[in-house]
Amino acid sequence: MERIDPAGAGRIGQVVILGGGTAGWMTAAALARTFRQRLSITLLESEEIGTVGVGEATIPTIHWFNQLAGLDEAAFLRATKATFKLGIEFVDWARPGHRYLHPFGQYGVPLPGVAFHHRWLKARAEGLDLPLPAFSLATRLALDNRFAKPTSDARSILSTLGYAYHFDANLYARHLRELAEALGIVRIEGRLAEVERDPETGFVTALTTVSGERLPGELFIDCSGFRALLIEGEMQAGYDDWSHWLPCDRAVAVPSERVAETTPYTRSTARAAGWQWRIPLQHRTGNGYVYCSTFLGDDEAAATLLANLDGAALAEPRFLRFTAGRRHRAWIGNVVAIGLSAGFLEPLESTSIHLIQSGIAKLLTLFPDRGCDPALATRFNALFGADMDNIKDFLILHYHATEDKPEPLWTQCRHMALPDTLVEREREYRRTGRLMLGSEELFREASWLAVLNGQGVTAEGYHPVADTIDPAVNRTQLQQIVEAMNRAAAAQPKHDAALAALIA
Ligand code: FAD
DSSP states (O other): OOOOOTTSSOOOOEEEEEOOSHHHHHHHHHHHHHHGGGSEEEEEEOTTTOOOOOOOBOOTTHHHHHHHTTOOHHHHHHHHTOEEEOEEEEESSSSTTOEEEEESBOSSOOOSSSOHHHHHHHHHHTTOOOOGGGGOHHHHHHHTTBOOOOOSOTTSGGGGBOOEEEOOHHHHHHHHHHHHHHTTOEEEESOEEEEEEOTTTOOEEEEEETTOOEEEOSEEEEOOGGGOTTTTTTTOOOEEEOTTTSOOOEEEEEEEEOOSSOOSSEEEEEETTEEEEEEEOSSEEEEEEEEOTTTOOHHHHHHHHHTTOSSOBOSOOEEEEOOOEEESOSEETTEEEOSGGGEEOOGGGOOHHHHHHHHHHHHHHTOOOTTOOHHHHHHHHHHHHHHHHHHHHHHHHHHHSOOSOOSHHHHHHHHSOOOHHHHHHHHHHHHHOOOOOOTTOSSOHHHHHHHHHHTTOOOSOOOGGGGGSOHHHHHHHHHHHHHHHHHHHHTSOBHHHHHHHHHO
16 A cells, blocks of 8 residues: 655655764664664764763653653663752852752642642741741652652652652763664764755755765754754854853863762752752762853862862863853754754753753654655744743743842843843742743743742732632641651651662
């Protein structure tokens, strides 16, 4: 029987991926698992050029990708030296001496009538003296170095949890490479020398390596990192520069010795010209200082980082440069950019690996035929652009809602003009306690609530439906939730013990 081919251009049979960092191998593994033997996939990478080699903290959407790739959790934890992550602790962000956690999972429990946080806002307006974090089981566990996985039983308070991982990015890429190669992906070692294009359509038709190997294809995935060799070098996509909102443009990274007891959360500590990350792994701790080069030199940044490690440094500090923003179009013709080639937002909320997998998900949904219908690219670019825009607003909130920080970076960020979308969202929250989110946004109510509340942005009102609940009943129910969380938290194992049990 004849196969239906609505695009009339034939199915794609040959895909070439340029780059073997986290993005390249995630894309390779996902395509190989999804299309099985129907696609012939070649991946070109250069060991001499190497990968960016950082990118160690994730968010709970990682479970979607690991499932798609068919990873066994225990084997993955072992292979990547991973630890569990229940959220991010922000130290000295709102003001010096202050700390809060952005937890994964929910605040409170779902109750009838109105979203939980409106009940809390109402109770607070009526004199209840219980802070928001008291209603987050993930926060309670994290700050006591305990860990439990969420259950799917909605009656259990453990169902309010969410979790992700910290892992060694190089080991993760290697793990995925083994999987992808076992599924038939062909890896070519070499440096890109030339790109062939069809003079009529402008489509890329083949890549040639320095040693003269020619890699023909019908679809090309640009995973070449910050170099963006195909999407920018060839297709000239253009870059939307967001450094006026997110001025940090450098990072210095260094691994240090493992700490005695690993914490199930990433720590982000605000510094004079940016912030420092601390990511605990099984065998070492990942550290880095993200900073703004207008206000701080490289030597000073490295010295600050080295003076603020939990253990001895294990390597020389490594410097990275970037510009916050996104490729104006991440899909042009038959070239799709995934990973750093598509844009970059600093790792404050650990979103880059998520953006890789959400790019892969979109590519799978919109996978083209050989003609590469431009409508698919338009849709991809609109969705990817919206993802980046929304995350950008969330990051800006962290920089802008601060007080008592006199350094020039913080003064500048406190007074900068904000995107209209963020102004509107903050205004509505302050007035009514409402969080007006689009259905496709990555960060949901609990995340916005955590950071707004953590950075000192408070709501004056709450939803009118909360007034239908008797104040005494509301207060009793909230206190019962806190007591249930206290009991549940005390019963969970320490993080290292939970990890050891799962790996074993
Ligand atoms: P790369 O790792 O740079 O890979 C590019 C590939 O292209 C390499 O294989 C290279 O060899 C190949 N290549 C390039 N040029 C050529 C050529 N001419 N010929 C052949 N091959 C070529 N993300 C998170 O999710 N969480 C984090 O905590 C986090 N922290 C980060 C901290 C910093 C400071 C930075 C800069 C990024 C961080 N990221 C984080 C982002 C994360 O590191 C990246 O999203 C991820 O590693 C994907 O990178 P990539 O594969 O796109 O690029």
